[in-house]
Amino acid sequence: MKYLVTGTAGFIGFHVVQKLIERGEEVVGLDVINDYYDINLKFSRLEHHGIAKENIETGVLISSSKHPNYRFLKLDLIDKDSLMGLFERERFDVVINLAAQAGVRYSLTHPEVYVHSNITGFLNILEACRFYPVKHLVYASSSSVYGANEKMPFSTSDSVDHPISLYAASKKSNELMAHTYSHLFGIPTTGLRFFTVYGPWGRPDMALFLFTEAILKGEPIQVFNYGQMKRDFTYIDDIVEGILKVADRPASPNPNFDSQNPDPGSSKVPYKIYNIGNSSPVLLMDYIHAVEKGLGKEAKMDLLPLQPGDVPASHADVEDLVRDTGYKPATPIEEGVKAFTDWYLSYYKK
Template sequence: MKRILVTGAAGFIGFHLAKQLIERGDLVVGLDSLNDYYEIDLKHARLAQLGIDRSSILPGELISGAQANFSFVQMNIDDLSGLEKLFQDQGFDVVINLAAQAGVRYSLINPHAYINSNIVGFVNILECCRHHKIKHLVYASSSSVYGLNTEMPFSTSHNVDHPVSLYAASKKSNELMAHTYSHLYGLPTTGLRLFTVYGPWGRPDMAPFLFTKAILAGEPIKVFNEGKMIRDFTYVGDIVAGIVLVADRIPAPNPNWNPALADPARSSAAYRIYNIGNNLPVSLAEFIAATEKALGKVAIKQMMPMQPGDVVATFADVSDLEADTGYKPGTSIQEGMQRFVDWYRDYYQV
């Protein structure tokens, strides 16, 4: 049994992760700001699945719910004093930081949200982990850090110095900041570059949700870059299984690390970076076909140009993660989208 803080616990991945950790018997504290980036009712519905009633939530106060080993606090990670008190009171063993301002396109219109959450908030997490002797910090990075890189599949040994969105730049910054704390203070950190996660309880701003909603309503779906996109769609259950495996494996310093032959995913410090994806890229056409099949309805397609900040393709090399932890994603896009559509129909009663 471990005492684990999951930030972003009312979010898509954080909710599924908290549920998995609760079920295996860990003592879990969930933290979320419950901001209005997308519909708050969906976030509260996820928390209800974890036994937290929205009427009991008071900002800044830790509350217990129906599950004996889960408690929740509404807090923003840019609140350093609130975080310090939480860490002091709870004595966490492991911190899994999934709290962040997400979305590539939103970063084009609201850049300050990314600085406040993804930079200021993340350094607050690092400082609290440092001062309270956290045994392992696991944090979400993103496949978007690969930016202008076109070599496929994306490997953690590749250069990631050319991001094409502020969101991507903030995630690359997290990796650099984490390495600094691993090097200076001996804080073990593991960053996970997530690749296009989808599944039940997903985010309303992402393609599975947007396409399903539009197709059911008989409205056109926006197909960017005229459909010439490839994504390493990864089912949320596979992602959560990988996060749990990583959280249980504290990285050790590599005494043989040679800066002259530097592998950017490793270090002489207790630091590690992994890709976490499906290792099986899917074309946008295949994804739309899987969605149409799950819905039993054909989409009306509106072809659109490439959007600023987007990349044409993502494809994860997960061989390091597989070798170190046994990670093995196994959910096909057809199976995953059927599960998503079944959840969507049930949740929205359509």
């Protein structure tokens, strides 16, 4: 099988490529390598897979020096002509689209970036899959689409018509666009609503990274909603397992779909939405205590109110993902956080 994985200089994409390489699949990775956060970390992820920084050139496929079945391309999804050329040459079997402008708070100050990357870029992916058909398109959505919903756990059968950030709105738009292309052109599409992902090689803008950095410096950490946040923290290895189980099982029409009472998470066309999380929400304070334990150092805390665009709690209903694929998240918080803090101390030589 030949896979295109976008966002491979990013956190989740990096780990997905690692697992596909280990499986012996043929993989092309793609990333624009933007400066939303430290690009040196992005280059380090690429280097880990045998892609040297000095060899990277926009629009040029580079072969890995470590893995003969892996190649990398620096490309912006907004460059439709180059993307179409790539699809025409490579004829991918499966596309896993993880490239996106991430971050809820950043969308409050840079809304245009989200339209550029998450909407126009995703449209170009859909167009490429239309003209150069694939067996399956799997793409990243987000738990943020649940927005103002308060019924727990969040279910893909729930309405998600009340996003509270442009990031969330852009991710819901991806689901709507994917359904349209599944309906019009028969492209099997599966959207994955990720719930707070953490682990080694994680994103510097995420809480775990920020907490670890501040605690080691002896600086106070910002604890929003006065520590009363709950998050469905999900370890990266469990997330990757779920992504690949889904990728191996192309979306199919729901034979029981009722057009009079439609289920938002499925369709009469080859379209499916899954939550992908741990399904065991953790209090933010307990998460912080796990970081303290991993570092052997106590945190100083600034207790702050809930931030605009944030939700106080998240909890994934993953029953259909478990039923359909056998997905089973198995990493306890203390174990996962310890894996991250060990990586952080090693990577930054603390």
